[in-house]
Amino acid sequence: MENLVARWRRELRGTFSANSPTIPQWELDLEKGDDGGYFAPDSAAWAVHGSMTPVVAGIHSLLVQSLHPGAMAGVHDHSDYASDPLSRLAGTIRWIFTVTFGDTAAAQAASTKVLRIHTHIAGRYTANSGEEIDYTANDPDLLCWVHLAFTEAFLATHLALGRPLPGGPDAYVADWAVAGRLMGVPDPPLTVRQLHTQLEAFRAELRCDQRVRDTVQFLKHPPLPRSQQLGYKVLFAAAVSTLDPHYRELLGLYAPRLGPVPLPVRWAAKAVLGVVHLGLGKTGPSEQAARARRRRLGLDGVPGG
Template structure:
């Protein structure tokens, strides 16, 4: 039991940039005046309450880096190289708060991110070689980040998780609310719409030296030694879900031994099971949300 506590503390320290305890913001999700935008049994709870989000997060970072405007903003303003775990914790906090918080908490979390985006402005070279300006709250960039996120989490959960309640269309439709809160114009509400909007971005994607550098960092982040092997397997699991056009642009290949594919899915599921053992079956944010929902339901009865 002592070893399990140590494992849980180390994983929480990495994922939430804390001292290994449940972060206060997750406990605070038990407070609030309503049930929130998403409920137990929703597609969003099923996907975001799963450790498969670890694979989805890696995949999202890889794909998002292919848009030169999005990558320029991260490269110019983010301290992801110096403090990668802080950026990971910030992203995780946003996802969990929008997923499990009440509506006020979800609004506040999105407003905070949009406010931080206000200063993220600069220039980049596009896929045609032209110099263009970027702004993190530009509708196109907000759309790209949202689309890549949704596709990545769907791909990871489809490959390594249980069936999504209502299917992929349901998840896309539900998480469109997060897109609206983040001022994404016309977020997709079906898998077909998601694919259509992603296809429209393909001419803007490119591979250059900055992408290679980002991929290398995502492949080998500065993690504790005890977590590096597991992470490498999760990275391979994320790469294994990528479509050929993404693999080509990223300069990656699905793991294989010569012409023979490696058993990446089995290894990834094993690591995810180990992580689930360490973190527990339900994230602290979900436990807090269930307490709030039970209280609100009782008050409204």
């Protein structure tokens, strides 16, 4: 039994670190640095990204992002997500945690690295109007869409499955606007109202085509170890349940029901996330490194330091 538990924990940690046998060095390096970073332990960003809700938010975010044909073209034409999904997941986690828990220099460097990679992601897609549009992943329109979809997903999922947010929902939107500016997003939203207004402006550009349907099928059935497959099904259902009804309809997804009665997938997801929390540990290595850096700099107990 002990060997089975150890194997499960090893597989679980491997899913989030591209099967690294040890804690990735970049997480340990977040202890270095000369300031407290953009966010403090009492921030909404720490509350969301230091919890387990991002496990579901990541699914939600990818589903929504795929609805923009420009974003979908970039993934379809340049990403190896289908053959190596764990590496792509690990790269995204690295950027999120570095911006959240690293010092300002590390956050800026991580964002610059992503933007540099984006310069090689270019092509053409057909808009809903029929116009052929040349794109790069650093186009302001695409950067904005990805930022909005990310913010909406992480906020909606945390509100459904997580603990109360310090400062409320607006605080998280304002916090993550910092990440948007680091990524070159023009005028990122600072409030939930602004977030929804900007998302609304994209509605006419969204669609669900065969590429999107293929992505949805992949997200439904990713190549995970058997020990994680049942729990993932619950988390996928929870992600679907937190989608805006408009996005859910576009994607052809439905919240699980037993006849007319909705199934309690959010409660089940909270239970699964609790188990994942046990497997990964109470506090992640990135947050531990950030707290160690703050102690070294004498920032403990200094709000926003």
